[in-house]
Amino acid sequence: MRALSSSSCAAVRALHPSNPSFSFARFVSSARNINFFLSPSPQLSRSHFSPNGDSRFCVVVVMRSLCSMPSPHMFDLNESVYYCSEVGDGGGGGLAEEDAKASIPVRAFFFSTSIDLRGLTDQNKANLIGCPRRDNKANFISPSSRMSNYVVLRFGDANSNSFGMGGGLSGSNCCYMVVFQYGSVVLFNILDHEVDGYLKIVERHASGFLLEMRKDEYEVRENPALQTWMQGGLDYIMLQNLNIDGIRIIGSVLGQSIALDYYVRQVDGMVAEFTDINRGMEKTGTFTMERKKLFQLVGKANTNLAYVILKLGIFERSDIAWKDAKYVQIWEYLRDEFELTQRFSTLYSKLKFVEHNSRFLQEILQNQKSDFLEWLIIILLGAEIVIFVFDIAHKSI
Structure with a gap:
């Protein structure tokens, strides 16, 4: 009262x-x-x-x-x-207006399998963000670092966003783009009509373009009054404020997730192809497939597995998560939210299915080749016998 x-x-x-x-x-x-x-x-x-x-x-x-x-x-x-x-002090906007202001859209794209980070940074040096040190100065990523597979670019008025002083990204005209060498691009605080313009900056340095670009959306909400460091929700994560380290952590997980989705679909296509082959063998009892095509499928499966483990670094923890325990919370929560471990386990199980079928088909092709060689030897021996008999008969006359 x-x-x-x-x-x-x-x-x-x-x-x-x-x-x-x-x-x-x-x-x-x-x-x-x-x-x-x-x-x-x-x-x-x-x-x-x-x-x-x-x-x-x-x-x-x-x-x-x-x-x-x-x-x-x-x-x-x-x-x-x-x-x-x-009960308040009368400052700020209404609840709905405040929620809209504190919401930061995050969009992840995957449209190529390789991006030349060196060429990208050379043409956008003014926008390049280094790895922050404790003194808030830029420390650019060295080639030996585990973080050398991506760069962070900042656009807009940098003065409107004082990350080092506890400020957040929401409400500013500053936007960020995290570009990964394996082909993912994650955009922070960029409006819908501006997305294509920022993606074109990266497309000039990309190779191995996909037939269809993959896209995913997420949301970061800032709440300085949040009692805990972070709080998860349905398709969003709430933080006290979003800084450069948060952008790196969130961008790394979203980049891995959207790329992993592409490779999962690639493996699904191989599984469907082997399923059709097995169904045909079930109906006809025969197997007809070129050895070259089978080897291509095997090579494709091995390449996808290598890309996921080595290039995506699906099991590597970010340097930021190693140095600061509070970012481990965000990293582990997002990995669990996007089910990276479970999806990789599913991908690996499908690759094992592909490996089992390819090995089985290779044995069939090897047996077919062995049968062909055996029949060829039999034919040559038969021809030699015929020639020998004919020679004996010709001499006896």
Whole structure:
């Protein structure tokens, strides 16, 4: 009750315009049993919150029984009275507006199997972000580092985003692009109509373009009042603030996820092809396949496995996660959220199926070749016998 402000009283008095002298304190003291509780009623939507952004809570006052009160002030029995009480300092926008402002869109793309990071950085040196040190100065990535497979580029007004002073990315015109050597590109705080322009910057240095670009979307929300370092949700993660290290961690997991999705689909295609071959063998009892095509499938399977393990670094932890324990939380949560370990296990199981079938088919091809050589030897021996017999018969004449 002590938290109720004068605006709360005014809200209750508004319910009885017939008596402007109605006192909220008198109303409360006259009731023997008043229940205050937060109402889950759909009537209390975000429209009941103050448009100027004051933090408010809505309460339902339910009158169970009343003392004698003058009839002009009387409330009906069990009547619910809705009022809002201010508890904030009046700063910022409304709840919906604040959520929209704190939301940072994240988009991951995979459209090629290789990107020339050296050429990309040479043409975008002004936008290049180094690996931050404890003194907040740029320390550019060395070739021996595990982080040498990607670069971070910043666009927009860098002064509007003071990461080193605890500031966040939301609400600024600063945007970031994380580009990975294996072909993934992750964009932070970039609007839909601006995406193509930023991707074209990378396309000039990409090779091995895919027939269809893969895309995934995610969301980061900033909440400086968050009690814990991070909090997960459905298709979003909430942080106290998103800084450069957070961008690196989130970008690395999303980049691996979108690339892994492509290789999973590649392996699914090989599994479907071997399934069709097995179905044909089941119906006809014969197997016809060129050795060259089989070797191509085997090579493709081995290449996909090598790309996932070596280039994607699916089992390598980021340097940032090694140095700071709080980023391990984000790294482990996102890996679990995108099910990287489970998806790799599924991919590996499918590759084992491909390996088993390819080995079986290789044995069939080898047996077919052995049968052919055996028949060729038999034919040559038969021809030699025929020639020998013919020579003997010719001499006897």
